[in-house]
Amino acid sequence: MAVKLIALDMDGTTLNNENIVSQRNHAAIHKAREKGIAVAVCTGRCNTELLPIINQLPDIRYFINGNGCKIYDKQADKTILSDPLSFSAANTIYRIVREYPVMFEVYTNEQIYTSRSCYEHAVKYVPKQFVQLVKDTRTPLDNLKALFRKDWQKPIYKLNAFFNQSDNYEDIRTKCKDLPAIMTGSTEANLEFNSMTASKGTALSKLAQMLHAAADEVMAIGDGSNDVSMLEYAGYSVAMANAVFEAKKAAKYSTVSNADDGVAIAIEKYAL
Incomplete structure (x- = not known):
């Protein structure tokens, strides 16, 4: 099935080792959006940590942050999911x-x-x-x-x-x-x-439902153990070459490292 939604982890995935979104990653994300594919940031970062990402990816609307404890709609400027610890x-x-x-x-x-x-x-x-x-x-x-x-x-x-x-x-x-x-x-x-109910996978599934995308139409790319749940959920799940063992085991596909534009290569191969 064609990809309708791409969820991108940031650190160790979309960001290179200098914490920058490379030119090639930018281009691939832009092409995906031009094709009508929704692109969401899906990160462990939240609050003030998000600003450098928002500045580098100003056109992204949805931010699944804090490992899925929040979904922030930047366009509407509101939190559409909130799941704190007890x-x-x-x-x-x-x-x-x-x-x-x-x-x-x-x-x-x-x-x-x-x-x-x-x-x-x-x-x-x-x-x-x-x-x-x-x-x-x-x-x-x-x-x-x-x-x-x-x-x-x-x-x-x-x-x-x-x-x-x-x-x-x-x-x-x-x-x-x-x-x-x-x-x-x-x-x-x-x-x-x-x-216990907050994870990247749970939040991604809720966002996919809002955007009328089935799991088989969702692509997720990540590298950490906090990415496992979204990699298990997404029909197109991709682990970075620098990913931990658990993430590689959960993913259906693999790409090169975050230092080598692995996100762009995965988007070009499986979504464009």
């Missing part, structure tokens, strides 16, 4: 993760909060290609504990932990595995927590 799950995850030497982040409706000490030493935790993005988009607090009081009025959409020791990753996963939260990652150096 207070109890967020509070329990915080109490577990704070015992480890990680950079812990709290994604609320407008801001991304982290501790001031981690913010000031982000280079210790964050992959170097994301350090400046983190410095530009996080709000440092002296103490994150205030965000987990019952009188806190803002929903928590996502929690993220950047870690620099693999042992921490396995320990945190083990301690959190039975909590009502989905654990994924957009890189090999972070662990993300979302509502």
Whole structure:
């Protein structure tokens, strides 16, 4: 069947290693839209992190962000899906993760909060290609504990932990595995927590229904474990050469790496 909707992960997929959408990727996305194919960003980023993507892809209307906890319609300037973590799950995850030497982040409706000490030493935790993005988009607090009081009025959409020791990753996963939260990652150096009903795949299926596209008419391209659900959903699922094993296993097709215009090559081959 012909492709009606393309969902693009950003980091490690559409963005190259300099966090830029290449000229060839731009051209392929433009050609797809000219052909009448809807193109949606589908990313773990949200809030202030989205601005660099919006600036590079100004014609994109739909943004599935925060691993599927939100769908933002830029043209209408409104959120059309909202699925935050429960207070109890967020509070329990915080109490577990704070015992480890990680950079812990709290994604609320407008801001991304982290501790001031981690913010000031982000280079210790964050992959170097994301350090400046983190410095530009996080709000440092002296103490994150205030965000987990019952009188806190803002929903928590996502929690993220950047870690620099693999042992921490396995320990945190083990301690959190039975909590009502989905654990994924957009890189090999972070662990993300979302509502049990929030995933890129679930949000993509809802957007496809809105746009009257069947799963067999949807193309998804990604590289991380947080992309697995949308790769399993889409009829045309493509994993990057730099993808993690789980993403490659979930995808029907493969392309070259994000440094070699893998998104453009996949769109040209399967959608145009």
